Amino acid sequence: MSGRTGVRCEFCGREFLTAGEKAAHVVHDHSSRPFPARCPVCRVTFESPADLKAHNEGVHGAPSG
Secondary structure, three states: OOOOOOOOOOOOOEOOHHHHHHHHHHHHOOOOOOOEEEOOOOOOOOOHHHHHHHHHHHHOOOOOO
C-alpha cells in the first residue's frame, strides 16, 4: 500500500488499513496453516517446509541437505 499507513500481516507481509481487516485476513488466509514455514532471511512464508527449502536453495543459495 504505497503512501498509506497500515497494519502488516506477520505471516505474509500484506498491509491493511485497520487491525480488523488484518485479523480477518489472518483467519481467512492463514488459519489452515497454523505453523507456516517462514524464511528467516526475507520473512516470506510458504505452504510447506519443502517449499521453504526450495526457496532457500534457489534464492539465498543455501546448501541442500
